[in-house]
Amino acid sequence: MNKIIKYVITDILRNKIVLIYTGFLLAASLSVFSLEDNSSKGLLSLLNIILIIVPLVSIIFSTIYMYNSAEFIELLVSQPLKRNAIWLSLFTGLASSLSIAFLIGAGIPVLIYQANLVGLTMILTGVLLSVIFAAIAFLATVKTRDKAKGIGAAIMLWLYFSLLFDGLVLFILFQFADYPMENAMIALSALNPIDLSRILILLQLDVSAMMGYTGAVFKDFFGASNGLIFSFFVLLSWIVIPVWYSTLKFNSKDL
Amino acid sequence: MYCSATAANIYVGAKRSHKTVSSAILSARDGDTIFVDAGHYREKNLIIDKSIILKGIDFPVLDGEKKYEIISITANGAVVDGFKLIHSGVSSLEDLSGIKVYDSRDVVIRNNILEDTFFGIYIQNGINCSIENNQLIAVGFEEQQSGNGIHCWKGDSLKVIGNQISGHRDGIYFEFVKNSVIWRNVSKNNLRYGLHFMFSNDDMYVNNVFRNNGSGVSVMYSNRIKMFSNYFEENWGDAAHGILLKEISDGFMEGNYFTRNTSGIYMEGANRIYMKRNVFENNGWALKIQASCMDVVLELNNFIGNTFDVGTNGSLVLNKFKNNYWDKYEGYDLDKDKIGDIPYRPVSMYSMIVEKYPPAMILFRSFITSLLDKTEKLIPSLTPENLKDTAPMMKRAF
Numbered sequence: 001m002n003k004i005i006k007y008v009i010t011d012i013l014r015n016k017i018v019l020i021y022t023g024f025l026l027a028a029s030l031s032v033f034s035l036e037d038n039s040s041k042g043l044l045s046l047l048n049i050i051l052i053i054v055p056l057v058s059i060i061f062s063t064i065y066m067y068n069s070a071e072f073i074e075l076l077v078s079q080p081l082k083r084n085a086i087w088l089s090l091f092t093g094l095a096s097s098l099s100i101a102f103l104i105g106a107g108i109p110v111l112i113y114q115a116n117l118v119g120l121t122m123i124l125t126g127v128l129l130s131v132i133f134a135a136i137a138f139l140a141t142v143k144t145r146d147k148a149k150g151i152g153a154a155i156m157l158w159l160y161f162s163l164l165f166d167g168l169v170l171f172i173l174f175q176f177a178d179y180p181m182e183n184a185m186i187a188l189s190a191l192n193p194i195d196l197s198r199i200l201i202l203l204q205l206d207v208s209a210m211m212g213y214t215g216a217v218f219k220d221f222f223g224a225s226n227g228l229i230f231s232f233f234v235l236l237s238w239i240v241i242p243v244w245y246s247t248l249k250f251n252s253k254d255l
Numbered sequence: 256m257y258c259s260a261t262a263a264n265i266y267v268g269a270k271r272s273h274k275t276v277s278s279a280i281l282s283a284r285d286g287d288t289i290f291v292d293a294g295h296y297r298e299k300n301l302i303i304d305k306s307i308i309l310k311g312i313d314f315p316v317l318d319g320e321k322k323y324e325i326i327s328i329t330a331n332g333a334v335v336d337g338f339k340l341i342h343s344g345v346s347s348l349e350d351l352s353g354i355k356v357y358d359s360r361d362v363v364i365r366n367n368i369l370e371d372t373f374f375g376i377y378i379q380n381g382i383n384c385s386i387e388n389n390q391l392i393a394v395g396f397e398e399q400q401s402g403n404g405i406h407c408w409k410g411d412s413l414k415v416i417g418n419q420i421s422g423h424r425d426g427i428y429f430e431f432v433k434n435s436v437i438w439r440n441v442s443k444n445n446l447r448y449g450l451h452f453m454f455s456n457d458d459m460y461v462n463n464v465f466r467n468n469g470s471g472v473s474v475m476y477s478n479r480i481k482m483f484s485n486y487f488e489e490n491w492g493d494a495a496h497g498i499l500l501k502e503i504s505d506g507f508m509e510g511n512y513f514t515r516n517t518s519g520i521y522m523e524g525a526n527r528i529y530m531k532r533n534v535f536e537n538n539g540w541a542l543k544i545q546a547s548c549m550d551v552v553l554e555l556n557n558f559i560g561n562t563f564d565v566g567t568n569g570s571l572v573l574n575k576f577k578n579n580y581w582d583k584y585e586g587y588d589l590d591k592d593k594i595g596d597i598p599y600r601p602v603s604m605y606s607m608i609v610e611k612y613p614p615a616m617i618l619f620r621s622f623i624t625s626l627l628d629k630t631e632k633l634i635p636s637l638t639p640e641n642l643k644d645t646a647p648m649m650k651r652a653f
Binding site: 038040041044047048051052162163166167169170173174177181182185186189194195198199202205206207208209210211212216218 | 491493495515516517537538539559560562563582611612613614615616617618620621622623624
């Protein structure tokens, strides 16, 4: 298993796309921190990168990589290896190289300019989002054999999580404005890893505004240790469930 | 000495002729000075009805035994200096206090420590009294069972200077007080307001710190108030404001700092307020200005790192924003006069949405809400058309 992981990582490194991604993240985060006169504004720009670019790159790259290594997977399957091990080591290799890219590209500048709780939350959620969207990409590739269809599905999933879902939540919020929606909002946010990550960062960044009445509900929930553990577990299950389900599918898949 | 016939020194202490302060006061005449040695005195209710100076050496303790008002002053020109007052009685009916001044003028209360008093220092109809350098610490847990730190009800030319107040209901309370000054006080961790102003005209407060009070500072129904260089910090909660201005007219605010409040300033029915060179930093809302405000002028203020710059509840705008620095301003300055060429609209669409649907705060800073905000900037529809800074500064105003 270790050998496959090692092979996947070296293959990805040779691929150069991840290197370019790392360079892009590094350049972007260094420039947002050095351009803005106060570094909290830099954090805001970085927030957008983490919430939009990281999931996008993670899901698209993973999908394309999986389709391109279809022959390699076939080769591996013909060896005396368990399918579980093959699939999980592919996932581990891909997820860890994306996480390392994020840690180098965005983590180092954040640690240089904003080595505080906000910065650390951002790094943690960025890593989790990289892994989550790799997991979702695995789900997309195992479900569809056609490359174009699979990439399309990946893009649609990204669009859904980063844009459409919030639109739906906003719509629901306006429709049910007369009802107490705070707890429902917390439940809804668990359905979208990007939202959950954003709220965790928001509670650090905009704590003054979040301390208003409804804000206090969110703060009480997400700010307390129970809420933090809850959100962490929800984010973890966003990794575990797609990986587990795609492994099941891959085990019985007719290659 | 022969010439000092009118001003004698009287000493109180375990080894002195007077064992209690009350017996010393009984034998004193106007103008005398009573020195009190360190010790623990249970004087029940000490009444100062002569113009004397009561001076404590090394903070003698006056204990109210949780039953009595500790010192009551009914004489003009009395001075209480250097005592430690503990455990006053608690009564909402009589407003028992550490030190209470009744209908007197020129009273001085300075350098005292008040611990666990119901009301701290209470001026009831005083003229030209000073309250200086006192420390007031209360341990009330509920608003109902706690009194105010420095409570002034009806007065003129009072001076409240250099006091430290914490744990009371309101740190400093002014009602019907005119021409007075509040200077260099620190009022923090009080249950309700750091400073509470009602029906008090022509007052000024300077260089005070109001931090982490239940609902910040509240100034209501008063005219011609001047506020300089005060710090309003960390007042958190839906009903908490750095400062609440309600029905205030002709106020002047300069050089104040509003930092990390849920809302820095909340204005309702405020008229003709001139705000200049204030700093709003890291607040939820820097300024909530309701449509009922008129002729409020904001000039040369710095708005930095606030979640929302300005919130409002209607489309009517009768106020003026000029030459402020907004860190969210995205305009340009082609003629290099350091003033932006396009106006800045400090009310974002999302702040209007959050005002109407508070739970929407959970979607803040998401992709779709940023998109909505950008669209609104191009084609304003929800935000008030006239609420804008026509000449925003490109760099910090000061």
